[in-house]
Amino acid sequence: MKRKQSKKYLALQKLRIISQLAFFVLFFILFMKTHYGGADYLTITVERYFHFDPLLALTTTIGARLFFAAFWLSLITLTFTLIFGRAVCGWICPFGAIHQFFSFIFKKTRWLKPKRDDRLSLAPKYIILIIILVASIFAVNLAGYLDPLSFLYRSFAVYITPLLNMAFSQSASLAYGLGLESFGQTLGQTLGNLALNSFFQNALVIGLLFFAVIALNAWKERFWCRYLCPAGALLGLFSRFNLFKLSIDPEKCTNCHLCSIQCQTNARPYPADEWRSSECIYCETCAAICPTAAITFPLRWKPEKIQGVNLSRRKILLTSLTTLLVAPIFKITPHRQRAYPALIRPPGAQPEEKFLNKCIKCGECLKVCPTNGLQPALTEAGPEGIWTPVLVPRIGYCEYYCSLCSQVCPTGAIRELTIEEKTTVKIGTAFVDKNRCLPYAQGRQCLVCEEHCPVSPKAIQTITVETLTPGGQVTTNLAPFVNANDCIGCGICENKCVVADKPAIRVSSIGEQRTKKTGFIL
Amino acid sequence: MERREFIKGLVIGSVAIGFSPSLFSQSGYPDLVVVTGESPEKITREAVELLGGIRRFISRGDKVIIKPNIGWDRTPDMAACTNPEIVKTVVSMALEAGAKEVIVMDHTINQAKRCYIRSGIQAAAQSAGAKVLLTEDQRLRKVNLKGEWLKEWEVFVDFLEADKIINMPATKVHSLSKVTLGMKNWLGAIGGSRNQLHQKIDQAIVDLSAFFKPTLTILDSYRILWRNGPQGGRISDTKLMKTVVAGTDPVATDAYGATFFDFKPQELLFLQLASARGLGKLELEKVRIEKKTV
Numbered sequence: 001m002k003r004k005q006s007k008k009y010l011a012l013q014k015l016r017i018i019s020q021l022a023f024f025v026l027f028f029i030l031f032m033k034t035h036y037g038g039a040d041y042l043t044i045t046v047e048r049y050f051h052f053d054p055l056l057a058l059t060t061t062i063g064a065r066l067f068f069a070a071f072w073l074s075l076i077t078l079t080f081t082l083i084f085g086r087a088v089c090g091w092i093c094p095f096g097a098i099h100q101f102f103s104f105i106f107k108k109t110r111w112l113k114p115k116r117d118d119r120l121s122l123a124p125k126y127i128i129l130i131i132i133l134v135a136s137i138f139a140v141n142l143a144g145y146l147d148p149l150s151f152l153y154r155s156f157a158v159y160i161t162p163l164l165n166m167a168f169s170q171s172a173s174l175a176y177g178l179g180l181e182s183f184g185q186t187l188g189q190t191l192g193n194l195a196l197n198s199f200f201q202n203a204l205v206i207g208l209l210f211f212a213v214i215a216l217n218a219w220k221e222r223f224w225c226r227y228l229c230p231a232g233a234l235l236g237l238f239s240r241f242n243l244f245k246l247s248i249d250p251e252k253c254t255n256c257h258l259c260s261i262q263c264q265t266n267a268r269p270y271p272a273d274e275w276r277s278s279e280c281i282y283c284e285t286c287a288a289i290c291p292t293a294a295i296t297f298p299l300r301w302k303p304e305k306i307q308g309v310n311l312s313r314r315k316i317l318l319t320s321l322t323t324l325l326v327a328p329i330f331k332i333t334p335h336r337q338r339a340y341p342a343l344i345r346p347p348g349a350q351p352e353e354k355f356l357n358k359c360i361k362c363g364e365c366l367k368v369c370p371t372n373g374l375q376p377a378l379t380e381a382g383p384e385g386i387w388t389p390v391l392v393p394r395i396g397y398c399e400y401y402c403s404l405c406s407q408v409c410p411t412g413a414i415r416e417l418t419i420e421e422k423t424t425v426k427i428g429t430a431f432v433d434k435n436r437c438l439p440y441a442q443g444r445q446c447l448v449c450e451e452h453c454p455v456s457p458k459a460i461q462t463i464t465v466e467t468l469t470p471g472g473q474v475t476t477n478l479a480p481f482v483n484a485n486d487c488i489g490c491g492i493c494e495n496k497c498v499v500a501d502k503p504a505i506r507v508s509s510i511g512e513q514r515t516k517k518t519g520f521i522l
Numbered sequence: 523m524e525r526r527e528f529i530k531g532l533v534i535g536s537v538a539i540g541f542s543p544s545l546f547s548q549s550g551y552p553d554l555v556v557v558t559g560e561s562p563e564k565i566t567r568e569a570v571e572l573l574g575g576i577r578r579f580i581s582r583g584d585k586v587i588i589k590p591n592i593g594w595d596r597t598p599d600m601a602a603c604t605n606p607e608i609v610k611t612v613v614s615m616a617l618e619a620g621a622k623e624v625i626v627m628d629h630t631i632n633q634a635k636r637c638y639i640r641s642g643i644q645a646a647a648q649s650a651g652a653k654v655l656l657t658e659d660q661r662l663r664k665v666n667l668k669g670e671w672l673k674e675w676e677v678f679v680d681f682l683e684a685d686k687i688i689n690m691p692a693t694k695v696h697s698l699s700k701v702t703l704g705m706k707n708w709l710g711a712i713g714g715s716r717n718q719l720h721q722k723i724d725q726a727i728v729d730l731s732a733f734f735k736p737t738l739t740i741l742d743s744y745r746i747l748w749r750n751g752p753q754g755g756r757i758s759d760t761k762l763m764k765t766v767v768a769g770t771d772p773v774a775t776d777a778y779g780a781t782f783f784d785f786k787p788q789e790l791l792f793l794q795l796a797s798a799r800g801l802g803k804l805e806l807e808k809v810r811i812e813k814k815t816v
Contacts, residue, residue, distance in 0.1 A: 036633065036635060036636060038635065038639050169659075169660065172658065172660050173660050176660050176661070184660065185655070185658070188656075188658035188660055188661070189655060189656055189658070191658070192634055192635065192656035192657075192658065193635060193656070195633065195635065370633045370636070371633065399595065399632060399633055399636065400595065400632070401595050401636070401640065402633075402636075438721065444721050445698060445720065445721060445722075445723070446720050446721060447697055447698050447720060448717045448720050450697055451696070451697065451698070451720075451752060451753075452631065452753075454753065454755065455755060456750045456754060456755025456756045456759055457750055458750055462697055478697065478698070496631075496717050497717070498715070498717045498718050498720075498721075
């Protein structure tokens with residue numbers, strides 16, 4: 001028997017690696033372009049790839065009972081998968097590329113080498129998919145937590161961006177310290193231009209989860225893609241025809257099992273009739289690695305059945321029923337009943353119910369926010385709203401002439417606004433805390449909040465207050481007074497207040513215009 | 523050293539002192555010029571010309587830093603920042619005088635890049651050949667300001683490294699210091715918790731003005747902000763004055779600027795404090811002012 005690997009499939013494998021690299025680079029470029037680049041309106045649709053994701057399209061459509069037009073692009077992915085199988089996972093998905101890369105690295109090491117046995121059930125991702133789909137029928141939107149694009153983008157926004165920021169600022173300091181003035185300046189100016197957000201609440205959980213799913217590749221190769229990815233599972237269900245079908249030439253095959261051992265997604269190429277076509281991502285590893293070039297993917301028109309996935313009808317039914325019972329728990333929260341002070345949504349956000357149905361927690365808005373003010377929620381928005389964006393004015397305020405978050409939202413949870421519209425949107429109201437405000441409580445002048453109020457006429461007006469001080473003297477100072485009807489809730493007053501820990505002027509969601517529920521002044 | 527050489531040196535030295543700019547100005551040039559006209563460029567050039575020309579202030583090979591007010595994310599017609607054309611003109615003039623490098627910089631309040639772009643100052647200054655830089659936290663240095671209130675504070679080292687500083691403020695009202703002109707403009711050259719300075723804003727302004735010594739102050743009063751200061755927001759908050767006020771005495775320049783808002787210089791606490799500190803003349807009657815329309 002002549003031992004010779006297939007040149008054609010080795011070339012295809014290389015091509016696939018190039019494709020993965022290219023799409024990852026594209027993802028990263030679009031990620032870095034998601035910031036204020038000098039124009040009020042972003043010129044490229046940086047969030048476009050989300051629209052190719054059928055899982056997001058499906059759950060958002062079901063959950064919001066509304067089809068968001070841009071999601072028609074996901075039909076391209078579906079049609080492609082219907083005909084060619086899960087090649088998208090192997091060739092295009094940037095998260096898949098990351099897993100593949102780390103699997104590759106781990107395989108080279110002795111300690112992190114992933115285990116080879118294939119006893120682990122491939123079913124969990126289908127279970128996850130069922131849970132997400134059934135929950136979306138109840139308008140409980142869980143897709144974003146495990147959708148690969150959302151997961152990846154959110155992790156990059158909350159974890160990688162601050163890392164980049166640290167790297168840049170540390171390098172700049174080092175360069176200046178070493179006397180490399182011009183290099184330091186280049187780094188420093190780049191840093192200022194990129195405006196990388198550096199602080200996020202809940203970063204520990206989001207960052208560790210990202211770290212964990214990468215680390216899981218040391219247990220099983222492409223662990224996420226094999227066992228967890230609900231989008232991959234959905235594509236698996238749709239991979240019906242797989243025009244290019246695996247075939248093993250029995251004349252050449254030496255039964256060495258190398259193909260099955262090396263298969264990235266445990267699609268079991270050998271024996272050919274046990275090939276799990278719905279798991280195959282067409283990475284071409286098996287065909288390329290086969291020492292006798294026995295494996296090929298010839299064109300063959302015959303629908304495939306999902307096989308090799310331990311997913312009984314009973315399991316599906318049980319999962320669906322459980323979800324039916326559990327999903328409504330998300331709705332049992334007073335957040336739906338009345339306003340919550342810290343629930344300050346970005347300008348253009350849909351009314352809360354609709355917002356929750358559409359928001360996929362992808363983190364596009366967190367990345368693009370120029371002040372770092374948009375933060376992933378933890379308890380602010382109730383159980384359904386974990387990691388949805390809220391404005392935390394203490395960290396960053398809503399920039400007056402900025403509508404970037406509304407421009408990058410991939411699902412329309414934040415309605416796209418022009419700058420002119422944005423400046424009129426009320427997202428909350430500021431209140432002065434007289435017990436902490438310097439003119440009121442300390443008898444000192446301050447008025448920092450009034451200076452920063454961006455609306456004209458200013459929502460923060462001044463009044464003269466007299467404060468009795470311990471010596472019996474009365475000090476007279478100008479003090480802030482908020483005209484609630486003029487205040488748009490941008491939070492710059494809270495952000496710039498000198499009483500930094502618990503500012504003496506604070507914005508809460510009351511009065512936000514997207515809903516009548518939070519009105520308070522008749 | 524031989525006696526003859528010593529005497530020669532003495533003679534040359536005394537002649538040089540006799541013609542030095544500071545003494546020269548007392549004899550020839552006005553302390554303050556006020557030029558009005560349609561073209562921002564022309565009135566700026568004329569103002570500097572009346573003060574003795576840019577070469578009086580900038581020497582060949584100088585590293586110049588220009589400090590406009592780029593504090594807010596506002597377009598030029600809102601009059602919250604310095605007029606970009608006026609900044610551009612001064613950049614050109616400094617380079618014409620042979621400056622090695624002209625840096626334009628301000629510590630903004632809104633997102634820096636936004637302010638630099640929307641104010642039009644970045645594009646204008648760059649087109650004239652300036653290096654427009656964002657402030658960098660890495661370039662803050664703790665400095666002893668030797669102020670009455672402010673002792674140690676963080677200052678951007680760019681302002682310390684420059685040979686010449688040109689202050690280019692906008693003309694605006696302010697609810698606390700009543701006006702914000704040239705002396706208050708130094709709040710944009712420092713870092714730290716600037717929001718604490720409001721507690722004694724007038725003293726802070728004076729302490730900073732005693733530290734930063736501009737070669738020249740060019741007050742942009744082309745469009746002034748008379749309401750809703752210091753950032754305005756509507757065109758109706760502004761007034762067209764089509765004027766540039768320039769001078770070497772920072773107190774006198776601000777004193778004149780205050781009159782745009784019908785304030786008497788004596789009414790403004792920071793001017794009183796500055797005058798008492800000996801930073802310049804507050805009484806406009808005692809200042810040699812030259813007015814011109816072009």
